[in-house]
Amino acid sequence: MSSVLIVGGSHAGVAAASALRTEGYAGAIKIIAQEPALPYHRPQLSKEALREEVFSPQPLRPEGFYEKNGLVLLCGATASQLHLQDRCVVDANGQCHDYETLILACGASPRRLPEAADPERRALYLRNFDDLRALKARLGSARSMAVVGGGLIGLEVAAVALAKGVSTTLLEAGERIMQRSVSRSISNYLADRHCANGLDLKLGTTLASIERQAGGKGDVVFLEGGEALNVDLTVVAVGIAPNDGLARAAGLQVDDGILTSEQGRTVDPAVYAIGDCAAWFDPDKGRHIRCEAVNPGQDQAKRVAAAIAGRPVPALGIPRYWTHQGAMNLQMAGDVHGATKEFVLKAPESGAFSVLGFQDDRLVAVQTINAPRQFMQLYQLIGTDSDRLTAELDWEFPPSHHH
Numbered sequence: 565m566s567s568v569l570i571v572g573g574s575h576a577g578v579a580a581a582s583a584l585r586t587e588g589y590a591g592a593i594k595i596i597a598q599e600p601a602l603p604y605h606r607p608q609l610s611k612e613a614l615r616e617e618v619f620s621p622q623p624l625r626p627e628g629f630y631e632k633n634g635l636v637l638l639c640g641a642t643a644s645q646l647h648l649q650d651r652c653v654v655d656a657n658g659q660c661h662d663y664e665t666l667i668l669a670c671g672a673s674p675r676r677l678p679e680a681a682d683p684e685r686r687a688l689y690l691r692n693f694d695d696l697r698a699l700k701a702r703l704g705s706a707r708s709m710a711v712v713g714g715g716l717i718g719l720e721v722a723a724v725a726l727a728k729g730v731s732t733t734l735l736e737a738g739e740r741i742m743q744r745s746v747s748r749s750i751s752n753y754l755a756d757r758h759c760a761n762g763l764d765l766k767l768g769t770t771l772a773s774i775e776r777q778a779g780g781k782g783d784v785v786f787l788e789g790g791e792a793l794n795v796d797l798t799v800v801a802v803g804i805a806p807n808d809g810l811a812r813a814a815g816l817q818v819d820d821g822i823l824t825s826e827q828g829r830t831v832d833p834a835v836y837a838i839g840d841c842a843a844w845f846d847p848d849k850g851r852h853i854r855c856e857a858v859n860p861g862q863d864q865a866k867r868v869a870a871a872i873a874g875r876p877v878p879a880l881g882i883p884r885y886w887t888h889q890g891a892m893n894l895q896m897a898g899d900v901h902g903a904t905k906e907f908v909l910k911a912p913e914s915g916a917f918s919v920l921g922f923q924d925d926r927l928v929a930v931q932t933i934n935a936p937r938q939f940m941q942l943y944q945l946i947g948t949d950s951d952r953l954t955a956e957l958d959w960e961f962p963p964s965h966h967h
């Protein structure tokens with residue numbers, strides 16, 4: 565009988581298993597999932613899970629889903645070796661799992677500070693439920709915190725801490741926050757709002773090292789340049805590295821992610837890679853792109869599942885992302901850095917708006933604050949020109965007061 569083995573039981577892996585059944589795949593499906601908990605919603609870890617006093621992870625699918633769909637879910641199991649020739653994965657207990665088709669959905673892990681910068685391992689990171697537990701235990705009694713890294717996770721954690729009354733300093737090495745994922749206008753808007761909520765934002769600032777406070781429980785955070793901060797805890801969120809070690813050791817091509825074709829296939833035709841661990845070839849850009857968000861990984865999962873089931877492969881949607889920071893719900897999609905002009909479109913909700921990024925007169929990027937319906941409308945319009953936009957939206961384009 566045909567069989568699919570999936571390594572990694574999170575957003576991408578579970579989406580693949582589910583999509584295989586939706587596409588009518590009737591073979592055996594097994595998921596090797598390292599974390600002991602039933603697969604859960606990871607984005608909550610830096611949002612409601614951190615904010616709320618008591619929290620248990622929200623499962624991606626109810627427990628009964630797996631059995632009902634004939635999915636074998638091995639929680640707490642780690643794939644430690646992959647033998648391409650024999651088409652088998654060996655787990656940490658030495659057990660061999662054969663496959664006809666393998667889907668690698670191993671995700672990513674936080675980039676950690678080098679030992680020299682944090683010899684006592686004072687820094688806290690946030691990727692899984694264990695990390696959350698450790699962070700909540702420390703945050704509960706904290707009065708001050710340092711966050712290193714002004715990306716999505718650092719800012720979400722800082723926003724929760726501020727709302728709890730924790731005095732929070734955020735160090736960002738770059739000249740603006742969320743530089744990788746949003747345009748300057750949105751960076752500035754977010755920074756203003758966080759600072760108005762009391763965030764002490766230090767841009768262009770790099771951490772040198774972390775030490776335990778002499779005689780205290782907290783940390784001393786030394787900055788490049790000599791300044792020192794005394795804080796109760798330090799969260800480091802300076803990006804992630806793909807979990808591509810298993811693939812690399814097996815001889816698959818790896819370069820900041822497992823390299824695949826535009827269909828998600830690795831150099832071994834029996835092996836696919838999806839989600840945060842995978843770098844898919846993007847024919848438009850002419851290079852491999854690795855996404856770090858839920859929606860793109862789920863889109864990849866659907867495509868791979870259709871290919872395996874021998875069904876028509878759906879088009880790959882434009883990757884979209886979201887983040888909740890305090891009262892701000894930001895959604896974004898498209899080529900924010902490729903836009904040469906930006907216009908602001910107000911949304912009906914109070915204080916809500918979208919920033920539309922254009923190349924010539926084509927909409928290439930959308931960034932929306934607190935207006936999910938407007939975002940979805942604009943998302944569908946990415947790639948269209950200003951005439952179409954003017955017709956679709958009740959909006960004069962380009963707005964006469966801008967240039």
Ligand SMILES: Cc1cc2nc3c(=O)[nH]c(=O)nc-3n(C[C@H](O)[C@H](O)[C@H](O)COP(=O)(O)OP(=O)(O)OC[C@H]3O[C@@H](n4cnc5c(N)ncnc54)[C@H](O)[C@@H]3O)c2cc1C
Pocket residue numbers: 571572573574575576577596597598599606607608609610641642643644669670671672690691692717807810838839840841855856857858859861884885886887888
């Ligand atoms: C705190 C936080 C907040 C986030 N917020 C957002 C957000 O607001 N919006 C958004 O779009 N994205 C957000 N993300 C990113 C999003 O969670 C990831 O993009 C998504 O989880 C990727 O899914 P994945 O299945 O590819 O990988 P992962 O979720 O990383 O899952 C991979 C799984 O594979 C397991 N695994 C790894 N190696 C092995 C092995 N050898 N054997 C068995 N199992 C293995 C891992 O333990 C893990 O459970 C957030 C992430 C974090 C950490």
